[in-house]
Amino acid sequence: MWLADSNILIRAVSAPDHPLQEWLQSQLPAISIVTRIEVLGFHRLRPDEDMLLRVLLSSFDEYPISQQTAALAIDLRRQRKMSLGDALIAATCLEHGLKLATRNISDFDWIPGLTVDALAGCAA
Numbered sequence: 001m002w003l004a005d006s007n008i009l010i011r012a013v014s015a016p017d018h019p020l021q022e023w024l025q026s027q028l029p030a031i032s033i034v035t036r037i038e039v040l041g042f043h044r045l046r047p048d049e050d051m052l053l054r055v056l057l058s059s060f061d062e063y064p065i066s067q068q069t070a071a072l073a074i075d076l077r078r079q080r081k082m083s084l085g086d087a088l089i090a091a092t093c094l095e096h097g098l099k100l101a102t103r104n105i106s107d108f109d110w111i112p113g114l115t116v117d118a119l120a121g122c123a124a
Contacts, residue, residue: 001029001030001097001098001099002027002029002030002098002099002100002101003029003030003031003032003035003063003089003092003093003096003098003099003100003101004024004029004030004031004035004060004101005035005089005100005101005102005103005104006034006035006038006039006042006085006089007102007103007104008020008024008101008102008103008119009024009031009035009039009053009056009057010039010042011103012024012056013049013052013053013056014049018122019122020119020122022122023101023119023122024056028059028060029060029101030060030061030062030063030096030098031057031060031061031062031063032062032063032065032088032089032092033062033063033064033065034065034085034088034089034092035057035089036057036062037085038085039053039057040053040054040057063092063096065088065092066095068091068095069088069091069092069095070088070091071091072090072091072094072095073087073088073090073091074087076090076091076111080110082107086107086108090108090111090114093114093115094111094113094114099115099116099117100114100115100116100117101117101118101119102116102117102118103118105117105118
C-alpha cells in the first residue's frame with residue numbers, strides 16, 4: 001500500500017487532468033495527518049483547490065502521529081538534516097510498512113527500509 005506525500009496531492013490538484021489524479025483515484029493511497037496539515041495549509045492554495053483537496057483527502061485512510069512514529073522521526077532527524085514533516089511522513093511509512101509516493105525522491109532515498117517511488121510517467 002502507498003502513502004502519498006503532500007507534493008503528490010498538491011501537484012494533482014494544481015494541474016487539470018494531471019495523470020496523478022487518475023493514479024490517486026485508482027490507488028486510493030493512505031496519507032499522514034502531516035499531509036493533511038501541509039496540503040490544506042499550503043500558502044498558494046486557491047479556494048477551488050481547497051475544496052477539491054478536502055474532498056480528495058476524505059477518501060483516504062489517514063495515519064496519526066503515534067509514539068512510535070515520533071520516535072522513528074527523531075531517529076531519522078538525528079541521522080540527517082530533514083524537515084519535521086518529511087521525517088514524520090517517512091516514519092509513518094516505516095512504522096506501517098507503506099511505500100512512499102513523492103516527487104522528491106532525494107529527500108527520502110537514503111532511508112534504509114523505505115521504498116520510495118516518483119511514480120514515473122505521472123509525477124512530472
